Amino acid sequence: MEIFTYMIQGFSDIVQIGPLVAIVLGVITGVAVGAMPGLSPAMGVALLLPFTFQLPPLIGLVLLCSVYLASNYGGSITAIAINTPGTPSAVVTAFDGYPLNRMGKTGIAMGHSLVSSVVGGIIGIIILIIFAQPLAMVAIQMHPAEYFALAVFGLTTVASLGGDHWGKAFLAALFGLLITTVGIDPIGGVRRYTFGVRFLFDGFALIPALIGLFALSELFMKLEYDMKGNSDVTIEDRSANDRWPSIKEYWAVKRTTVQSAVMGTLIGC
Amino acid sequence: MPKELGVFLNSTNGLWTLLAIMAVFLVSMVPVVKRVFGKEYLGQSLVLLGMLYLAGIFFLLSLWFRPPRLGGVPSTVIPRLWIVGIVLVVAYLFSRIITKTEEHDPASGDLRRVLRFSISVIIYLIVMVYLGYYISSFLYLVYGMWSLSYRRWPVILGVTVVWVAASYFVFYRLLYVSLPRGLLIIALFGR
Numbered sequence: 001m002e003i004f005t006y007m008i009q010g011f012s013d014i015v016q017i018g019p020l021v022a023i024v025l026g027v028i029t030g031v032a033v034g035a036m037p038g039l040s041p042a043m044g045v046a047l048l049l050p051f052t053f054q055l056p057p058l059i060g061l062v063l064l065c066s067v068y069l070a071s072n073y074g075g076s077i078t079a080i081a082i083n084t085p086g087t088p089s090a091v092v093t094a095f096d097g098y099p100l101n102r103m104g105k106t107g108i109a110m111g112h113s114l115v116s117s118v119v120g121g122i123i124g125i126i127i128l129i130i131f132a133q134p135l136a137m138v139a140i141q142m143h144p145a146e147y148f149a150l151a152v153f154g155l156t157t158v159a160s161l162g163g164d165h166w167g168k169a170f171l172a173a174l175f176g177l178l179i180t181t182v183g184i185d186p187i188g189g190v191r192r193y194t195f196g197v198r199f200l201f202d203g204f205a206l207i208p209a210l211i212g213l214f215a216l217s218e219l220f221m222k223l224e225y226d227m228k229g230n231s232d233v234t235i236e237d238r239s240a241n242d243r244w245p246s247i248k249e250y251w252a253v254k255r256t257t258v259q260s261a262v263m264g265t266l267i268g269c
Numbered sequence: 270m271p272k273e274l275g276v277f278l279n280s281t282n283g284l285w286t287l288l289a290i291m292a293v294f295l296v297s298m299v300p301v302v303k304r305v306f307g308k309e310y311l312g313q314s315l316v317l318l319g320m321l322y323l324a325g326i327f328f329l330l331s332l333w334f335r336p337p338r339l340g341g342v343p344s345t346v347i348p349r350l351w352i353v354g355i356v357l358v359v360a361y362l363f364s365r366i367i368t369k370t371e372e373h374d375p376a377s378g379d380l381r382r383v384l385r386f387s388i389s390v391i392i393y394l395i396v397m398v399y400l401g402y403y404i405s406s407f408l409y410l411v412y413g414m415w416s417l418s419y420r421r422w423p424v425i426l427g428v429t430v431v432w433v434a435a436s437y438f439v440f441y442r443l444l445y446v447s448l449p450r451g452l453l454i455i456a457l458f459g460r
Contacts, residue, residue: 047444167365171358175320178327178351190335190344193327195284216390222417223386224378 003129013058022059026066033067034074035086037211041071073117080109084215088206094214104242111245116257123261124268179204275333291322309373310366317359317366324355386416401451403433 013019033044045064052060075087080097093113100109128135155173162169182193183203194200250257277283295315302314331345365371389412397405410429419425440446 167358167362171320171355171362174351174354174358175323178324178348178355181327181348181351185344187342188335188337188344191279192334192344192348193330194279196280197284219386219417220383223382224380 007129014062018056018059019062022055022063023066026063027070030067030070030072031074031077034071034090035077036074037078037084037086037215038207039071040087040207041068044068044071069121072121073114076113076117077110079214080106080113082215083218085210088210091210091214107242107244108249112250112253115245115250116260119257120261120264123258124265127262127265270332272333275330278330279333287326291319291326294322295319306366310371312374312377313362313371314366317362320355321359324352324359328352382416386413389413389416397449397451399451399453401454402448403437404451404454406436407433 014023029048030041030044033039033047034041039047045068048064048067052063055063072087072089075085075090076093076097077086079085079090079094080101083094083098085091085094097109097113100106155170155177158173159166159170180203182200184191184194184201191201278287295318298315298318299311302311302318306314327348331348334344337343362371389409393405393409396408407429410432411425414425414428436448440448
């Protein structure tokens with residue numbers, strides 16, 4: 001029960017002008033940072049860290065946490081708008097959000113993304129607070145064999161995402177795994193496929209790969225198929241009724257939202 | 270395998286050589302693919318052949334990896350594991366093409382615009398080395414927006430200028446992150 005005492009004390013510390021202003025500024029900054037492809041949440045926190053040196057510890061911590069949490073959501077804005085996730089966690093948002101955008105339902109996509117992020121974050125934090133200790137006991141039982149099994153599970157998930165084209169999805173996953181071997185071997189220290197290029201010693205970074213995969217591919221598609229409609233790809237008419245989702249629509253997907261939040265927390269931990 | 274060959278292939282010149290060989294290989298396979306698999310599978314076949322070529326190159330280069338000094342798993346194991354998987358999946362996909370059970374390539378649009386834009390990206394990276402980030406980004410953004418059929422010049426110039434100015438203020442003034450200045454600019458105006 002001590003944990004609840006500390007939580008109440010923490011809430012009372014936050015509900016003051018200084019921390020609340022820090023939260024607002026942190027959220028605005030975090031959303032902007034997350035929306036920019038190339039800046040990850042961790043990078044956003046690292047870039048803003050020097051600004052917190054002059055701040056009281058509580059406000060600095062609140063600011064950085066707000067930036068981190070908000071930037072995880074901010075990535076979904078560009079994922080929905082231009083099919084370019086701003087953060088790695090927003091990759092899957094682009095799968096459904098961008099098609100909704102192309103149907104003229106950008107507001108609906110953004111609204112559901114926002115509320116889902118908020119609900120997922122709250123549920124994740126609650127689960128973390130309550131189950132952090134037992135989860136830590138489970139986590140230290142994970143050994144290399146379990147990590148390998150998880151990796152194989154991830155690969156099969158990638159293949160299943162391909163649907164009927166599972167072979168091509170699997171091929172893409174294997175090729176991605178092959179090019180991640182570029183760089184210095186973390187176990188043996190052997191330089192693999194670096195070709196004497198210093199920048200390849202650490203391998204390929206994730207963010208540039210994501211920008212190349214999503215942003216450039218979308219750009220190439222726009223270039224290949226004339227934007228004015230003289231091609232096989234048609235641009236759907238924008239709906240005149242694009243709007244933010246209603247409370248009823250949010251309530252209709254409550255089960256999916258909560259289920260996804262719990263699943264995401266379990267996977268993340 | 271000769272050690273000198275390994276040293277050459279693992280150098281920067283070796284990288285360019287391998288890329289050039291890949292380009293020649295793929296271009297030379299176009300008429301072969303059209304005759305064997307048909308024009309409707311040209312794109313997919315070239316991609317699969319490219320994957321096979323890359324898998325072969327990665328395997329070849331792994332022959333010169335230094336063995337572990339104290340025993341244990343060599344550094345070649347993981348790359349070769351993925352190479353075997355790639356070869357098997359490529360063989361499966363080729364079997365689908367041969368048996369005509371695979372979908373045809375999607376209808377292509379204007380590939381010349383894509384090629385022009387790809388070349389512009391490469392030129393942008395080269396120009397950045399000499400003219401720096403700000404000038405090269407200005408030129409690249411103008412060309413990029415124009416090639417995407419945008420013709421309102423006040424908006425093109427406005428977006429470009431605002432982006433370059435914002436990059437300067439946010440990265441250089443606010444965060445003290447230096448962006449490339451360009452060899453030519455440094456030579457003319459100093460650091």
